[in-house]
Amino acid sequence: MARSLKKGPYVDQRLLDQLRGRKQGDKTVVKTWSRRATITPEMIGFTFGVHNGKDFVQVSVAEDMVGHKLGEFAATTKFFRHGGKMQKEMEQKEAAAKSDLTAGAAPAPVGKK
Numbered sequence: 865m866a867r868s869l870k871k872g873p874y875v876d877q878r879l880l881d882q883l884r885g886r887k888q889g890d891k892t893v894v895k896t897w898s899r900r901a902t903i904t905p906e907m908i909g910f911t912f913g914v915h916n917g918k919d920f921v922q923v924s925v926a927e928d929m930v931g932h933k934l935g936e937f938a939a940t941t942k943f944f945r946h947g948g949k950m951q952k953e954m955e956q957k958e959a960a961a962k963s964d965l966t967a968g969a970a971p972a973p974v975g976k977k
Contacts, residue, residue: 873902873931883910895920899935914938 867874876898883894888909895913903925913920914934921938929937945951 873904874900875904876901880904880906883907886910893920893922896934899933899938901934903929903932903934905930916940 876896879894879896879898879901883906886892886894890909891911893911893913895915897915899914907925908927908930910925912923912925912934914923914937915921916938917940923934923937
């Protein structure tokens with residue numbers, strides 16, 4: 865559910881206080897746990913370290929990010945791959961093709977038999 869227009873966007877006050885003492889374009893990372901803070905025009909050019917639950921992900925704020933939340937740019941999950949028999953076979957074929965290329969042999973044709 866969206867925040868009321870009467871209240872305006874939520875911006876962590878401590879985050880704005882940290883930015884007031886810095887020059888725009890300063891490359892030092894501002895660490896924050898406030899993923900829910902809305903990006904405002906004052907934040908353009910700064911780099912934030914947004915906590916994703918494990919690490920701080922560096923987010924450089926650009927003009928087109930204004931109005932979005934900081935947490936949108938720091939994913940909390942990591943995609944590994946889809947599992948299954950077909951996926952393993954495809955990975956084995958790719959690994960074999962790479963090893964053939966590094967050995968100097970001609971690449972094997974990839975496709976259905």
